[in-house]
Amino acid sequence: MSQTVDRALSILPLLAEGPADLGQVADRLGVHKSTALRLLRTLHEHGLVFRQSDQRYRLGARLFALAQEAVENLDVREIAHPHLLALNEKCGHTVHLAVYEEQEVLYIDKVESRYPVRMYSRIGKPVAITVAAVAKLLLADFPEAERRAVAEKLDYPAYTSRSTPNAAAFLKELALVREQGWATDLGGHEESINCVGAPIRGADGRVVAAMSVSAPNVVVTAEELLRLLPLVRRTAEAISREYSGAVPDARNAL
Amino acid sequence: MSQTVDRALSILPLLAEGPADLGQVADRLGVHKSTALRLLRTLHEHGLVFRQSDQRYRLGARLFALAQEAVENLDVREIAHPHLLALNEKCGHTVHLAVYEEQEVLYIDKVESRYPVRMYSRIGKPVAITVAAVAKLLLADFPEAERRAVAEKLDYPAYTSRSTPNAAAFLKELALVREQGWATDLGGHEESINCVGAPIRGADGRVVAAMSVSAPNVVVTAEELLRLLPLVRRTAEAISREYSGAVPDARNAL
DNA sequence: CGAGCGCGTTGCAGAATATGCAACGTTCAT
DNA sequence: ATGAACGTTGCATATTCTGCAACGCGCTCG
Structure with missing residues (x-):
């Protein structure tokens, strides 16, 4: 022009x-x-x-x-929020957004479930780092050496019988998450609550945040929740795209 | 304009x-x-x-x-070369430029000493990673976890009595180098050869290359060589500046 | 439900702005 | 010393950008 x-x-x-x-x-x-x-x-x-x-x-x-x-002045939450709302519209469950900061994984946004039974969580509250889907997603992106270092420093509380028991299991889980590009928490924090999550990536491909959908067993079974995975991943990808600043279209010279 | x-x-x-x-x-x-x-x-x-x-x-x-x-198309060597030449003009000793690549530190440029007694080294040849000043500079910039991981995987050959003996000593040395912003190798590789080196940094402050001045005892003592440190550091900084793309000057609106 | 506001968008005429030319100064190689 | 290559400048031309005013759209508020 x-x-x-x-x-x-x-x-x-x-x-x-x-x-x-x-x-x-x-x-x-x-x-x-x-x-x-x-x-x-x-x-x-x-x-x-x-x-x-x-x-x-x-x-x-x-x-x-x-x-x-x-990048520094980019606010993931601001960009993600409308997408999280839309996702909540579609599935009705609780949607979380989390980032890694200072050795912790923190919830920075949340859209409440529209079902009467809600799960407990609060924005700003540290996440159960060894079991939460969002935590796995964020840590899985670390370089191998850092992953090991972090995993070895953590405690592994047995919240439930399905909680991650130790560093070795955690690292194995992280490797899986890293490869498949999504994560779950099936009753690892509270026996009756399941989550599916996907990573949000910046322009350089690195994971900058993670989102998840959580729901108690009494509302949907784990299998039903997993069926939402494609939707969750697509939402995460949409946020990633917008966060990264869209696709560069074909260049025409002159 | x-x-x-x-x-x-x-x-x-x-x-x-x-x-x-x-x-x-x-x-x-x-x-x-x-x-x-x-x-x-x-x-x-x-x-x-x-x-x-x-x-x-x-x-x-x-x-x-x-x-x-x-950044990818930037060639440190191309930018550094004239500076290395100028440094060699001033002090007469051998000047090296090295980068880290695939678990190795490699010399990528060299200006030969103008003194008759020269040291052996070749462009493209891997550096003695546990003792060379340039290697210390490059590794010292790694995040703590990676530094530990690398240090533990290395062998520590006893080239001389002053060679770095083990991972613990190496990590301690790296911490020192990291803090002071320069490095030495005083007879750690060959009994009679000393080096002083300084890091070359990119726009984000990360170390992208390292340079050093080397000279045998018979030409200058270690103390005399250390007197060149300010000159070496200034050269490294000049290269860093040019590599990073110079200083952003004051902005005036409209 | 309609009016009013805020915001992005378009066409146009005037004028400021960018353009290409030609000539000059330097540096480097022959 | 001579020439070539490159960056640089002043200037007249006309191309290009600018600001204006008007329009369309979506929202909120009355």
């Missing part, structure tokens, strides 16, 4: 391929050298482009700073 | 602070809404800006993709 800006922005992917000098930029843009120079200057003033010692242009630090700042 | 582009680019840091709607963007830019709309559209076409479900604008995925691609 705006030719000048369009041209200027076209320089960025071009430089992402590697450093280039003025002539190369001008050629690939199909404009006069002087035009390319002025565009590069403007990009330079904004720090998006940088001139290395051999005079060639490169993408600059501000680009990274921007990306970083944007 | 180019008003239109200037305005368009000014939108980016603005959105980095958090999502904003058309009116807010127009206000903060000091332009008419229709102008802001067209600029945002152009940014949108390039994927730098994204429209979330509540209609507000946010920084888009392409920004992250660009930053990532730029």
Whole structure:
């Protein structure tokens, strides 16, 4: 829509391929050298482009700073909330959103079940980290060494007979979760409550949050709850997409 | 230099602070809404800006993709080389550049000593990982858990009486290196050779490479070599700056 | 239920802005 | 020393962007 800006922005992917000098930029843009120079200057003033010692242009630090700042100021909860509401509309059960922070997994959002029987949980409250589906999802994304380190430091309270008993079992479960891309908690925290969860990923593919649907046995059986898995995963993926900033569509030169 | 582009680019840091709607963007830019709309559209076409479900604008995925691609296509060696040459000019000793890759530390560049007595090393050759200054610098930047995991898997050959003897000593040394921001190897690999090294960091502060100056005892004593430390560190910092894409200068609106 | 408000969007005419040209200055290699 | 390659500048032209005003849409409030 705006030719000048369009041209200027076209320089960025071009430089992402590697450093280039003025002539190369001008050629690939199909404009006069002087035009390319002025565009590069403007990009330079904004720090998006940088001139290395051999005079060639490169993408600059501000680009990274921007990306970083944007990520920091991103609020998963804000983005996820409407999706969680929609999911709750469809299935009626309690929906949770959780993140990992300072050795803990915390609920940061919750949509209450529309059934009379509700489960106990509170936003801001640490999750039972060894059994909760959301905790497994968040920890499963850690690099192997950290996973081991964390698993060994944890306590393994026997909430129920199905709670994760020890570090070895936990690590095995994490490996499974990591591979399949979703997690469950079948009566591991409270005998009568089951959960299915899926991860929410950032633009770099790393897990930034996890969501789950929970319901007591008296409302739906574990099998029925598992049937919601595709829906849960699709919701998580929708949130991931929006959180990451959508898909980059086909680029057309010039 | 180019008003239109200037305005368009000014939108980016603005959105980095958090999502904003058309009116807010127009206000903060000091332009008419229709102008802001067209600029945002152009940014949108390039994927730098994204429209979330509540209609507000946010920084888009392409920004992250660009930053990532730029990093991948960055060649530390290419950027570092002139600096290494300059350092060699000043001190005359052998200068090394190394990176960590696949469980190994590899020399990727070297400027030979101008003294007749040279040390043996070859570009592409794995470094003695438990003793070399560059190896310590690279590993010291790892998160604690990974550091432990790596340290425990290593062998600790006794090249000399001053070689790192075991994992515990190595981890202690890494902690020191991490804190002080530089490293040495005083006769740990070959009895008569000393090194001082400093880390090269990317825009995010993480260590991407390490450089060192090495010299045999017969040319300079360890004390004399250590006197070069400030010079080595300054060189490493200069490379870091250029590798990161320079400093973002003060922003002036409009 | 209807009016009013806020917000995003479009077409248009005027004017500011970007463009290409040609010429100059430097640096580097021959 | 000479030439080529590259980045850089001033300027006149016209292309491109801008602001305005009006429209459409969805919401809220009366």
